[in-house]
Amino acid sequence: MLTRLKRLKDNETRKLVGIVLAGKMMAVVLVLGAMQASNWYLNSAAGAATALPQHHPNDFVSPINTMWVLVTAFLVFFMQAGFMGLEAGFARSRETVNILMECVFDTCLCGLLYWAIGFAFQFGAGNGFIGHQYFFLHGITPAYGSTGVAFLAFWLFQFAFADTASTVTSGAMVGRTSFKGDILYSICVSGFIYPIFGHWVWGPGGWLENGSGSLFKTFGTGGAFFRDFAGSTVVHTVGGMIALAGAIALGPRLGRVFKRDGGGPMPAHDLTWGAIGGVILWFGWYGFNPGSTLSAMDWEGIGRVAMNTTIAACAGGMVAVMWVYPQTKKWDLGISVNGFLGGLVAITAPCYWVSPFGAVCIGAIAGIVVPLGINALEHFRIDDPIGAVPVHAFCGIWGTLSLGLFATGQYGIPTPDGADNSTTVNGLFYGGGVNQLKAQFIGSLACILIVTSVALLIMFGIRQIRGSWNLRLDKDSELEGLDIVEHGTPAYHVEFGYGMSYTTPTGASLPGASSIDLKAASENQPV
């Protein structure tokens, strides 16, 4: 048998084998066919329309809300493609495979962890600090809580969020993190830090948003609780601050010279992917924010959230470019992308409670926060290749606070049946006083202090491990390039002349690249 298979490389034999194989199979087919021959023309299609049972109007709430949550969950998941494009594009070609692999691997890891423990920590019943129900999704009900959304659809939506937080983290740690180190910190982020902090804000009884709120009473917020509609704090500040901790623990990439030392950011290797990756993220944000109503019955709410998201992104992108242009006299593509991403991050917390005008203001200020943040990191010699910290951490903080300023006081919270405006959110600029602002400050500060301190301990801890599980790759490997060392392959392989043509600035061709030489070259190929 084996000898026969070996001969498959021989052309004639292969044909013969194929024909014999086909012949044998045809025989089987004929037998099977004969068995069915008697039925062939006797069968007729059913297809008769069955009468619909009588529906009650309330039957449609769960289908509508579940469809909405699923479609938006798909969009949030698709943000992974955007992150991969954005991060790889803005990085160097030598670390591209590593970035792609981390995104794929972390997604797989996050899915398994979120199924096993993450969801239980975040959305299981427990106390104000952690949930302990639904481990491995045991004991689930048809719909999650009172949302009217299928439990597993709700899980998918929340998994996609967890995955995003995990990916944000990797952005500032590009180019020098060992893959084993990545596995270690990703387990901490996806399995513990994100879901536990998430429980505080979004979990049943979480102390920051729904809890007894003794802290809020202490600081006198007048009944206002911390609000984070879609995760400026829960996803972006968390992800961004862990990223900052990682970048500090790692130190800069070899060869990275900062502005004050006469250098600057390393060149992006593919701005096409960088920019289009950013636009994919914007697209995915239409899942992130509007989906966070968990309900399409609140039809005014999803429209408002989607519109506010858009206009804040526009303002962020526009202002960031205009802020940088006078300094460099260049229309900076990188800053325009990070600008609209900053606007998106900022509007994520307040998008349900502000007006389009408020969204423009929030986005515009985010567009200034981003370049200032980039300069600050450059000043402190922190190497954040993608700008993850300014965009996610800093704009996340700004967006969280902005709710306390711009909330119009018209809107309450979405429910499975529509909006519940019995208790509304009021910001300082709309006559609501400083109560909401205080509450936002408490929540944001809690995140910054607690998450960052835990992250620093973890990152510096992994940095202390001896050998290949250390957070940072050894120097020789980093010089040779992460892709080659960790993943065994460069990201790109160019065949000059075959499938790629080129021009030097003088219009000259490299030796051996004309189409005449092509033929000669072919003769020398192993065939």
Added chain:
Amino acid sequence: MLTRLKRLKDNETRKLVGIVLAGKMMAVVLVLGAMQASNWYLNSAAGAATALPQHHPNDFVSPINTMWVLVTAFLVFFMQAGFMGLEAGFARSRETVNILMECVFDTCLCGLLYWAIGFAFQFGAGNGFIGHQYFFLHGITPAYGSTGVAFLAFWLFQFAFADTASTVTSGAMVGRTSFKGDILYSICVSGFIYPIFGHWVWGPGGWLENGSGSLFKTFGTGGAFFRDFAGSTVVHTVGGMIALAGAIALGPRLGRVFKRDGGGPMPAHDLTWGAIGGVILWFGWYGFNPGSTLSAMDWEGIGRVAMNTTIAACAGGMVAVMWVYPQTKKWDLGISVNGFLGGLVAITAPCYWVSPFGAVCIGAIAGIVVPLGINALEHFRIDDPIGAVPVHAFCGIWGTLSLGLFATGQYGIPTPDGADNSTTVNGLFYGGGVNQLKAQFIGSLACILIVTSVALLIMFGIRQIRGSWNLRLDKDSELEGLDIVEHGTPAYHVEFGYGMSYTTPTGASLPGASSIDLKAASENQPV
């Protein structure tokens, strides 16, 4: 403080700082924790399912229609990623950053303008020529008009359309437009031309579709009005004719030699992005056309529109390839992409009112219009690097007229509650006479004459400005490459050996590229 931060570059100090920081934060955490300790085990999750209020069936119309409009709006927005890929891919590498930046910037600009004035011009009440309501979205209602769609969801959908028209324009002006010139004409297109023309057709009381129709009476259309379901004219002919005006005003790129002068189109720099960008556009078109019902209650209508859109694209792509193959003996990827895009543009106006068979015919003819149009531009020495004019302007005109030929007379208009077939649209080939064809002709001609003349004035006007606000970049800058001059960076940075390997046609390696040299090279790097 600053001195301390400066020392951050030192590895030991950084660790120390991190640990001290973490320590301090942990202390805060512990205090916060103690404050909550009493509550820790006392809290329990709420999560009790609340009883749903009794729903009335009509409660579901707005959620369903708003969800449909939002999801399709997201898809239309995502077309920006498609345009960026398509335009950048078919352009040269030297103008890639410029294309990406224009798309991002124009989107931000369009969003802000459409919020401030564009929507007011297009969809505000006014007269037959312009609207003047809802500036800065003041005075909006929960749903737009009688659509049952959340006002801000409707805004988002229409913004995405405006953005598309703006991006189409830039396609024919690639590679020699100054960025400041781009800003000037984009303000005109997004802020004025598109929304005002859009008002004529889709706005309340617009003179072309819903107006008093004296023109139609003059030309004797027998009660038939101009119909443009999803924008073959409003979006594509408008965008394409402005693009033509821009290309004429600019003149061709330096070094562009036309076919009759012994040259041909400049080589596309990345056909992977070119083709996949085209497929993203096709995907986005499933928002563009089916979403234009503004209603999923018309469930037969959205199915018909989606199917017709698909089959017209298939016919367009197939016919375009087959048309070109006999001439060149090559299976031309570029023409196949532009062919299916032409089919998509053409079916955009008639998709609601024709049968699948009609859609095949309309798409097939578009597949011939595209190569003929490309040849015509080449003949007249107009440099349209992406083919925006043949695809959007010419196929837009064809598609608009085709409704007068292929409308089956079975379908009326979609309403929030389903289809209203009391008044149907009848085409010549289905026994409807020439009335609809006349009406289509009037609308298309109005667009061509008025929009083109305004666009020519604007484009030639900007072309006269002295200095850097001129529409066209100066010669030296164009030669050096738009990306370097305007944006300060090339699109790509290749690190041979690191993250990219290569083969010359003879299989030889360039000097210094073997993995042995790699190590030596690393030593010389600034570390």
Added chain:
Amino acid sequence: MLTRLKRLKDNETRKLVGIVLAGKMMAVVLVLGAMQASNWYLNSAAGAATALPQHHPNDFVSPINTMWVLVTAFLVFFMQAGFMGLEAGFARSRETVNILMECVFDTCLCGLLYWAIGFAFQFGAGNGFIGHQYFFLHGITPAYGSTGVAFLAFWLFQFAFADTASTVTSGAMVGRTSFKGDILYSICVSGFIYPIFGHWVWGPGGWLENGSGSLFKTFGTGGAFFRDFAGSTVVHTVGGMIALAGAIALGPRLGRVFKRDGGGPMPAHDLTWGAIGGVILWFGWYGFNPGSTLSAMDWEGIGRVAMNTTIAACAGGMVAVMWVYPQTKKWDLGISVNGFLGGLVAITAPCYWVSPFGAVCIGAIAGIVVPLGINALEHFRIDDPIGAVPVHAFCGIWGTLSLGLFATGQYGIPTPDGADNSTTVNGLFYGGGVNQLKAQFIGSLACILIVTSVALLIMFGIRQIRGSWNLRLDKDSELEGLDIVEHGTPAYHVEFGYGMSYTTPTGASLPGASSIDLKAASENQPV
């Protein structure tokens, strides 16, 4: 006229022409404007909200189900972009245009064939083996069968499936198939093999799933029928086995040396596209599987399917990487992508009937099937550049069988109104005995035997044709590169210095590439 147009290349003349043209058009505008002047201020917008008619609850079933089917159909269509990225990225640059063109062309071809005959064969009434109704979509009804889904929306969903099967096939035949050969076999796959086999399982009265089931009685499945929820067999095993037949008939690419002969797979030319293409496929799978309920009224079902799909992909990706790492000590990006794709293929058949825990097991085993399958093909010297056979054929078979093991016995089938759990599917591990496993075995074997035999006959048949319609390109052309020979262009064109900068490993610049030389070079360009 022509002479005048010729002068367009002259700059001054062009301006003049533009201004004259604009002037003339403005005159027309003024006349048109005057005609409307009397109406200008008299018109007022209608926009009055019309009262909604009284709805019956059942009115919402079709809108909800049709919206769901359309949105998921769009996602399935978008998988084409994923396939293009994945296949092109994992192939060599010389065959990239060919891959892109095949995907575009096959989509167009499939659309036209599926409109003309494919849908009729698959979903028309007929007998157990083939349908013969709805050719060219004649005689269609508002909704398909009793689905409550708009007929043409149902068509679109099924077309997207057919297109996927067709694209899977091309994956194993990359780099040596002539374009004419591709057309021939694609007609067979899209027009006949896929829809006819599809009829057996999903068509009205198909003998494998809904038929009289005499075969099943013969083998004693105790009333259990073959079940393939979303196409592990119908789409993936069919596509993958045809791909295998094609790869056998073609033989390997010139220069491909197998592992046992001291070689290995040819290098992927762009792993960024390879990996992101894979993620796009994952995203599209959220249409593929959840959409296959054809109903969002079964809101628990769509949530379950979406979640199971996700977690199986995660398990597949994770296990594949972990399986390969000990052997190579590299974190293999290619295997991680093919691993999660294998998990997705495997969960496609059972996703509706298993628990998340079952999905994890099914995905995990798929993650082992993929690397074993790749090794098997390498051993048998079959050149499958993309891994289409292990992922689609082998994991498709595993997934189909896995239903017989992991079906929990809780779930029946989705209906337009929700889930019908009167008859459930029971697997071996959940106390259901071997009946379902037997039924799955019969269905999968029927596919493998019949489809593969037919495919081998077709592929070897086309391989015998003399001249350019032969399945395989001639040797000279293959050496020169498919893209150049068949499509007349390489995929990429690099302009060093313009829009692309570079570093050699030693940091040296190629001659003529400094920015000083750039200016000198420009002088020599044809302007």
